[in-house]
């Protein structure tokens with residue numbers, strides 16, 4: 001029997017970790033990425049050229065049997081071209097919704113999933129009207145191409161309207177959202193198979209530093225069953241509505257009134273990296289299982305687990321690995337400010353011990369972390 005070949009649009013660390021998870025299943029991988037020395041290089045042939053030419057995309061389509069993507073800010077036309085010739089999971093609809101904040105908001109509303117009130121912004125006057133209608137502060141975001149807090153303006157005062165428009169107006173349409181005074185940020189990752197069967201990982205608590213994920217803890221501590229069930233209900237209804245196959249992430253705010261959806265990602269997610277060592281079957285393995293049409297694995301987590309991002313500069317690998325139980329994942333990237341270079345995973349029997357470990361790793365990492373406060 002010949003090996004099933006999975007073609008991954010994108011060749012970053014998510015593609016790399018998909019391939020690492022799929023290799024024991026004897027799945028083969030190819031990638032479409034314009035940077036030849038990308039993190040996935042070495043795990044399979046990389047197609048794509050600096051011009052992202054149609055010829056290079058067609059060569060990539062020839063290279064595999066079934067396709068997926070690891071990044072949502074890609075032209076829908078590319079995935080349509082792939083889907084016209086070969087199976088693609090998740091489908092075009094999942095991508096089209098997730099890469100556009102207005103589409104996401106409309107989906108949340110249609111499925112009765114609470115999320116921040118918002119206004120669509122096409123002019124400076126629209127922004128002034130949004131201030132009137134929604135109040136301040138407002139979070140102004142680009143509708144497309146935003147990630148890790150990029151393309152955002154926190155509007156605290158009406159006098160900043162002109163500045164916000166000057167900064168983001170060229171990328172209109174924009175979206176202005178009411179500012180949510182959340183208790184914390186949570187995410188849930190689900191995986192849906194080709195037969196429609198679904199499994200959800202436990203809610204994960206995510207802590208950001210300057211707009212980028214600093215670390216995650218799973219299962220999120222102090223989560224009542226009804227909150228976990230609400231999150232599962234929300235993500236299941238989104239996955240079913242989209243006919244989604246593969247991993248799907250829903251980022252949420254936990255507020256005094258319950259969960260509010262922020263955004264979706266039609267893929268494996270940084271807040272799920274802990275699953276490699278912390279869950280029975282990782283998000284990466286489950287994603288490739290779904291794409292390959294295989295049965296899904298268990299999403300249960302046996303021990304509280306933390307994932308810490310390595311950002312901008314590498315730590316001393318010896319110092320990290322000297323810590324008992326630490327797992328180090330490096331993505332093969334050069335150092336650059338704000339760049340995700342790798343991550344560390346560590347598990348413990350109790351959440352309290354994880355806080356202590358997080359503080360220890362903060363001392364080992366060159367990048368600043370948003371630390372848990374001492375209890």
Ligand code: AMP
Pocket residue numbers: 116139146147148149150177178179180181185208211251262263
């Ligand atoms: P996003 O790109 O939508 O994930 O936003 C990046 C970060 O900005 C989030 O992780 C939150 O910390 C913050 N943020 C986004 N939208 C809001 C909002 N409506 N209210 C408060 N904080 C927000």
